Amino acid sequence: MSLQGKNFKLSNGNTIPAVGYGVGTKWFKFGRNEIDDNVVNAVQLAIETGAPHIDGAEVYNTNKEIGQSLTNSGVKREDVFVTDKYFAGDGSYQARSTNANPYEALKADLKDLNVDYVDLYLIHAPFVKKETHGFDLAEAWQYLEKLVDDGYAKNIGVSNFAKEDLEVILNSKPKYKPVINQIEYNAYLQNQTPGIVEFSKSNDILVTAYSPLGPLLKGKPGPIDDYVNKLASKYDKTDSQILLRSVLQNGILPITTSSKKERIKASLEIFDFELTKDEVSEINKLGEQKTLRQYWTKEYSKYD
Ligand SMILES: NC(=O)C1=CN([C@@H]2O[C@H](COP(=O)(O)OP(=O)(O)OC[C@H]3O[C@@H](n4cnc5c(N)ncnc54)[C@H](OP(=O)(O)O)[C@@H]3O)[C@@H](O)[C@H]2O)C=CC1
Numbered sequence: 001m002s003l004q005g006k007n008f009k010l011s012n013g014n015t016i017p018a019v020g021y022g023v024g025t026k027w028f029k030f031g032r033n034e035i036d037d038n039v040v041n042a043v044q045l046a047i048e049t050g051a052p053h054i055d056g057a058e059v060y061n062t063n064k065e066i067g068q069s070l071t072n073s074g075v076k077r078e079d080v081f082v083t084d085k086y087f088a089g090d091g092s093y094q095a096r097s098t099n100a101n102p103y104e105a106l107k108a109d110l111k112d113l114n115v116d117y118v119d120l121y122l123i124h125a126p127f128v129k130k131e132t133h134g135f136d137l138a139e140a141w142q143y144l145e146k147l148v149d150d151g152y153a154k155n156i157g158v159s160n161f162a163k164e165d166l167e168v169i170l171n172s173k174p175k176y177k178p179v180i181n182q183i184e185y186n187a188y189l190q191n192q193t194p195g196i197v198e199f200s201k202s203n204d205i206l207v208t209a210y211s212p213l214g215p216l217l218k219g220k221p222g223p224i225d226d227y228v229n230k231l232a233s234k235y236d237k238t239d240s241q242i243l244l245r246s247v248l249q250n251g252i253l254p255i256t257t258s259s260k261k262e263r264i265k266a267s268l269e270i271f272d273f274e275l276t277k278d279e280v281s282e283i284n285k286l287g288e289q290k291t292l293r294q295y296w297t298k299e300y301s302k303y304d
């Protein structure tokens with residue numbers, strides 16, 4: 001779970017590149033089934049710029065594009081870390097995996113991704129119910145464990161899980177514990193759900209942060225603006241690099257994205273400087289003055 005160079009070490013001893021490139025959000029194309037060359041080109045650009053970690057999901061409907069970009073770039077399979085996610089759906093999102101269960105879902109996704117295995121498979125959100133899915137959360141987890149045993153996933157984890165959801169899995173005597181909880185995290189949302197960062201860390205579950213640049217993109221004007229900008233001048237970095245670095249120094253892995261080569265490159269150049277402990281604390285402290293939540297608002301904005 002600790003940062004070692006440009007990787008985090010996971011509780012199972014495996015490693016994960018410490019910055020992820022997302023193929024959801026601006027690339028999300030649920031319901032559009034033709035291959036989108038803009039997405040192929042963007043992911044290819046990211047891989048060719050050196051991004052070693054690609055964050056996809058069935059619901060993004062961009063797995064074929066990821067597969068195409070892996071082929072086009074000629075990158076060796078072992079040199080890129082590929083994540084996929086099982087989308088259970090729920091009341092607020094119409095989308096739902098078209099497959100019967102996570103085991104069948106990943107096997108179908110591997111064909112689109114044109115790979116034999118993924119490095120990480122996540123349950124995209126905890127809204128799995130026996131009545132609607134035919135299996136509960138603990139049983140969903142067993143499908144992921146079987147994917148590990150059968151060689152289709154190297155690591156398994158969860159996303160958007162609250163403490164209670166993690167407890168369901170941890171208390172079910174799992175064969176493998178979740179190694180990751182991917183949640184929305186930025187200076188203005190330091191816990192997607194109450195106490196989730198501390199709870200995840202204390203169970204050796206690495207927190208990964210989606211939408212880490214929220215304060216820059218959706219949070220302005222805001223209480224961290226001037227301070228982040230001052231640090232950017234001090235370290236000769238961009239505001240976004242300061243935000244990504246502060247996420248890392250909170251022991252959390254940032255997942256960002258961009259269509260622009262310079263920004264992709266900048267997102268990978270956050271390992272050659274270090275904020276002081278006080279600077280990270282100050283960003284966190286200033287950040288507490290504001291809340292910014294962009295995803296799963298129907299489920300979680302009750303905590304704001
Ligand atoms: N598990 C889940 O439920 C969720 C997972 N995710 C995952 O996380 C990924 C990242 O999420 P996202 O919210 O996009 O992350 P970010 O907060 O990093 O925002 C990325 C956006 O910022 C822009 N950007 C990048 N660098 C800069 C910069 N220096 N200055 C100004 N704008 C910049 C990019 O656009 P541009 O092209 O203009 O650079 C892009 O649209 C997703 O693609 C997905 O894989 C996201 C949401 C939910």
Ligand SMILES: O=C1Nc2ccccc2C1=O
Pocket residue numbers: 023024025028057093295296
């Ligand atoms: O990237 C994403 N965009 C989304 C929109 C709604 C729910 C989940 C997601 C993602 O994971």
